[in-house]
Amino acid sequence: MEYFSTNHMAPHASLAEAVKKGLAPDKGLYMPERIDRLPDDFFRNIDSLDFHGIATRVACAFFDEDIPAGDIEKIVCDTLTFDTPVINVHDNIYSLELFHGPTLAFKDVGGRFMARMLSYFYGKEENGGKVTVIVATSGDTGSAVANGFLGVGGIDVIVLYPEGKVSMIQEKQFTTLGKNITALEVDGTFDDCQRLVKSAFMDKELNRKMTLTSANSINVARFLPQAFYYFNAYAQLKRAGKEKNLVFSVPSGNFGNITAGLIAWRMGLPVRRFIAANNRNDVFLDYLRTGIYTPRASVQTIANAMDVGDPSNFARVMDLYGNSAEAVRKDITGCSYTDDEIRKTIATVHDKYGYMLDPHGACGYQGLADSLSADETGVFLETAHPAKFKETVESAAGQEVKIPQRLMDFMKNEKKTIRISSSYDNFREYLESRI
Numbered sequence: 001m002e003y004f005s006t007n008h009m010a011p012h013a014s015l016a017e018a019v020k021k022g023l024a025p026d027k028g029l030y031m032p033e034r035i036d037r038l039p040d041d042f043f044r045n046i047d048s049l050d051f052h053g054i055a056t057r058v059a060c061a062f063f064d065e066d067i068p069a070g071d072i073e074k075i076v077c078d079t080l081t082f083d084t085p086v087i088n089v090h091d092n093i094y095s096l097e098l099f100h101g102p103t104l105a106f107k108d109v110g111g112r113f114m115a116r117m118l119s120y121f122y123g124k125e126e127n128g129g130k131v132t133v134i135v136a137t138s139g140d141t142g143s144a145v146a147n148g149f150l151g152v153g154g155i156d157v158i159v160l161y162p163e164g165k166v167s168m169i170q171e172k173q174f175t176t177l178g179k180n181i182t183a184l185e186v187d188g189t190f191d192d193c194q195r196l197v198k199s200a201f202m203d204k205e206l207n208r209k210m211t212l213t214s215a216n217s218i219n220v221a222r223f224l225p226q227a228f229y230y231f232n233a234y235a236q237l238k239r240a241g242k243e244k245n246l247v248f249s250v251p252s253g254n255f256g257n258i259t260a261g262l263i264a265w266r267m268g269l270p271v272r273r274f275i276a277a278n279n280r281n282d283v284f285l286d287y288l289r290t291g292i293y294t295p296r297a298s299v300q301t302i303a304n305a306m307d308v309g310d311p312s313n314f315a316r317v318m319d320l321y322g323n324s325a326e327a328v329r330k331d332i333t334g335c336s337y338t339d340d341e342i343r344k345t346i347a348t349v350h351d352k353y354g355y356m357l358d359p360h361g362a363c364g365y366q367g368l369a370d371s372l373s374a375d376e377t378g379v380f381l382e383t384a385h386p387a388k389f390k391e392t393v394e395s396a397a398g399q400e401v402k403i404p405q406r407l408m409d410f411m412k413n414e415k416k417t418i419r420i421s422s423s424y425d426n427f428r429e430y431l432e433s434r435i
Ligand SMILES: *Cc1c(COP(=O)(O)O)cnc(C)c1O
Pocket: 105, 106, 107, 140, 251, 252, 253, 254, 255, 256, 257, 258, 305, 306, 360, 383, 384
């Protein structure tokens, strides 16, 4: 299958090219040229399949012209070493828990899948079979990418982060891993880290000597696998006889997660509607109201993974709906919550129903609570474990949040980093020393 750019000014790319490039040369996002509907009997029997079986079938719909089915199955099974359970919170509201992976957030699914796909295409041949992924992080991306690529053959990962500017728990998740993961502690800001990464990609001479790639979230290999768990949620609800009039509420920042859900819908997943749940960074809600998209600077909130003022996957949503606000409105509604409202939701759901939300999932939950009708089943995506936002959640709910063992395990290990200055020469010297 080929992939086209949402800007339509770049040549179509093969899967392998799209995975290596991430962004198309015209700065558009890659989209699959076809979204095939899965056959009716897949949906009829989906409740008899396990997560691996479901995800393999979905992955084959996109990738089986480029990767043999047996290899797709292996990539899927190596990716999904954890489940995505659907938990009833109360009445007709369910939580799709996406935090059971190594870094306790949904980005584990895309990160792990992309790592394995990159290794499949590039880990074996060029440059003695070595690809170097470089990624700048202000915290969470680094941990999802580093853990996703940990131990994956043929790939080295270099994470750049600003010294002293990420939380201890985040830092431990990408500085303690060893193996094929190296953390560079940069004497500078996050913007400096991003500048260093960009300079390396633009350095022609360096790129002749080593295969560099990024692992950003717009990559098709990170984005498409997020469709898997929508199907898995449906299968679980079907087993419980609760799959009718399904509504998904998705806490949204760059809109990758919700776009993957919209693609699952196009593949035939029986859904009634979607809700894009936002914090105060609600340009999408403005778009739904006015039909005009006006990006703006982001504001800081307690649901900080959604502090995005110009969602990168908006282009994919526009592509799916032919740039028609009217068409978008038929399928997606929006909602937006202030920090105070998010805290109140966390407190209420904990007090009344004994379920602990994280600040992002709280937006998703509230979107359902505010709009669900009696004949609908609502599922919000619980995108991270509440322990990742311990202080916020504890002060809102007035209850301690236990840190899961796998998060504690990171804390025990010793941080290992290499310190560099914020000058490109220093970074380049380091990269060359690895060749
Ligand atoms: C990244 C992230 C989001 C936003 O997801 P998008 O795909 O960017 O819309 C929501 N919640 C958490 C916890 C995240 O890490």
